[in-house]
Amino acid sequence: MSLSVGQVSGLAGITVRTLHHYDEIGLLIPGERTSAGYRRYTDGDLIRLQQILLYRELGFPLDEIAVILDDPHVDELTQLRRQHELLTRKSERLREVIAAVERAMQARSLGIALTPQERLELFGDFQPEDHEAEVERRWGGTEAYTQSRRRVASYTKADWAELTAEAAALTEALVAALKGGLPPDGAEAMDLAERHRLHISRWFYTCDHEHHRCLGELYVSDPRFTATHDAHAPGLARYVRSAIVANGFRGGR
Amino acid sequence: MSLSVGQVSGLAGITVRTLHHYDEIGLLIPGERTSAGYRRYTDGDLIRLQQILLYRELGFPLDEIAVILDDPHVDELTQLRRQHELLTRKSERLREVIAAVERAMQARSLGIALTPQERLELFGDFQPEDHEAEVERRWGGTEAYTQSRRRVASYTKADWAELTAEAAALTEALVAALKGGLPPDGAEAMDLAERHRLHISRWFYTCDHEHHRCLGELYVSDPRFTATHDAHAPGLARYVRSAIVANGFRGGR
DNA sequence: ATGGGGCCTCACGTGACGTCAGGCGCAACC
DNA sequence: GGTTGCGCCTGACGTCACGTGAGGCCCCAT
Known part of the structure; x- marks a missing residue:
């Protein structure tokens, strides 16, 4: 009961090329190959693919996804919990953006102009990775920063x-x-x-x-x-x- | 009251290079330049930037964003309404993914294994653009497809x-x-x-x-x-x- | 046996930037 | 009044995640 590239691409809503790419970089190597060299994806491969797509949608680069999924002392339930937390965080951020858009609509229909700062803050403050990366760039290496980070965690x-x-x-x-x-x-x-x-x-x-x-x-x-x-x-x-x-x-x- | 690249990048949580890039491709050309050639972003530029970032986060390619924003007979309120609809759609999809992860967690902790198909459907069926693109690829050009599309719209x-x-x-x-x-x-x-x-x-x-x-x-x-x-x-x-x-x-x- | 659709492997193209390299602008500090 | 430092500039090449053919097997159905 294994599937071909075309079948998998249809199921998962991705292109065949993407599957080829994941094979090339070793992120998702099909469990089997036919004698003619055709890729055959097993059930385990599909589960892994679903995990990959989830983390991909969360914005992780592919090499990091490989590290996350290949971590031997992390079982599937832990993965799911991680995913769940990341997803809910993303969902919350999305709700804030939506709320901001609603505010902007209200303001606009009342003829009030919001300050650009007020509107950009959304992106400046809530994008978790980007913001953290920027903090790293500004404060990285200082002792206060590492101390703060350890505590907050x-x-x-x-x-x-x-x-x-x-x-x-x-x-x-x-x-x-x-x-x-x-x-x-x-x-x-x-x-x-x-x-x-x-x-x-x-x-x-x-x-x-x-x-x-x-x-x-x-x-x-x-x-x-x-x-x-x-x-x-x-x-x-x-x-x-x-x-x-x-x-x-x-x-x- | 105009801002420099560095200030804008800080406010918006993006890099200076990104602003340079948007300038290069004509997506966001700063309203002014100092005599020394320094970019100066006006309030209008910031509003446009916010719109750009929103559409970008929704997954639109930059050239399409340019088309959307430069459409002359679409005012800001309409833009906001469009954004609001797209965001809520995305939010709904996210909720479904979260629900699926929760189901998977429950199943896992009860020792039940879900079929890979069951899990991949999420990606196969709900990603709006991807799915439509795939439909286009399979059915594009046929008369039935165009007819269906016109009606459904x-x-x-x-x-x-x-x-x-x-x-x-x-x-x-x-x-x-x-x-x-x-x-x-x-x-x-x-x-x-x-x-x-x-x-x-x-x-x-x-x-x-x-x-x-x-x-x-x-x-x-x-x-x-x-x-x-x-x-x-x-x-x-x-x-x-x-x-x-x-x-x-x-x-x- | 002959298409036609699906699959294969190169291999180059692309979008959205990242990342130096080399150099100007300007305010501060010595 | 040099020079140091930071921010900004313009190329220009690198990268990541694929897209897009080209050319060629495989295999089933007509």
Whole structure:
């Protein structure tokens, strides 16, 4: 009960050439060949092909797929769980994009123009691989980065919930301080900056005052960070930077 | 308020090279250049970029994206509606894939093995563009195909509901006939075959007895059609083929 | 025995970038 | 006021995942 290239290509919705290619690079070598050299795909081959197509659709390059599938100490159930998680993540991202498009439609039909930044953030912030790759490029190699990465990887859902709640409260307080007209070098703002520093230290990496100051600079110099902050309140990025600097003078040295 | 390549690449989560590429092929030419030849992206450019990235993620090739976006008599709201529809379609497909993975997990943890066909159907049947491309390859150029395509394109939701209901009822009746042991060349089965032929004629293209016979052959020779039929009841594909042949002799000539 | 459809192996083409190489622009730092 | 560094520029070649023939077996059906 083995199938020919044509039959498999029909079943899987791919071309014969693709199957040839996968054979060439050793990703999917048919279990048998007829005496005439015809490829014959067994049931096991088909299962592997389905896995390949799934990971391919998730955006993995073929050589990585080979590594993933040929890992000997990973059984099929684990593969399925991985796939499931990646798929749901992708689905969530898609839902956000859809929501963004809906917002844009609403805005458009009301005659409001969204800022381009607001619309591009979707791509800048949510594409998981791309974003991580970019982070790697900017921060790769630094100690803070690797520490942060190790910690974050071990977080449970509950941890994440706590983390984001804490971050949200902090942002809210900062917005309130800004809108309340409190000076960035006042005690309240400095306290908030200190809370911010401790937040980073607790959840991501040990952040001393100097590092904190670098972060503050980044908030105003990197347009992505600036946009994220200023989305909550205009001028927030600069306000936070100032508060951080003031707090650094107070507590640092 | 224009941005440099680096700033745009950061915002959009893409590389500088990609922006250069889009400039080279004329997909996204920055609105301005400084005297030194530096690219400067305006707000309009960013909006266009966002549209490009959306269509790109939907799998469109870049030249097609250019055609879509440069279509003069399509305003932004229409674009958004198109995007929204395509995205929701993609989301639905993703949900089906997720559901399939969940089924596979359940089956696996219960120790049941799914047939490879069952798993590959997902890719064979639901990838919209690929599938259509394959249909084009197999049937492109035939008159029946173009006719079917024209008609199907004009169907409303209500039409589709009626169509699928009719098809489901027909399938059910065929399954009942098969399971009831009625001979495929008996009057009842032939009547059902005739109903099938009229169903095709009504909804897709004028289907005479000869064409109907070809279709019957296809049901048993093309594993995809066979699988679709036999999923309802084992042996259904062959049963339908026989009934069609018998009906052809009765009514055809 | 003779097509015709499916399959084979080269082998070059293509789309969407990645990746240097070599060099200008400009603000900062010494 | 050089020079260092970073960002930007233009070629130009490399890469990945195939697409697209060309030329030639295989095999079943007429």
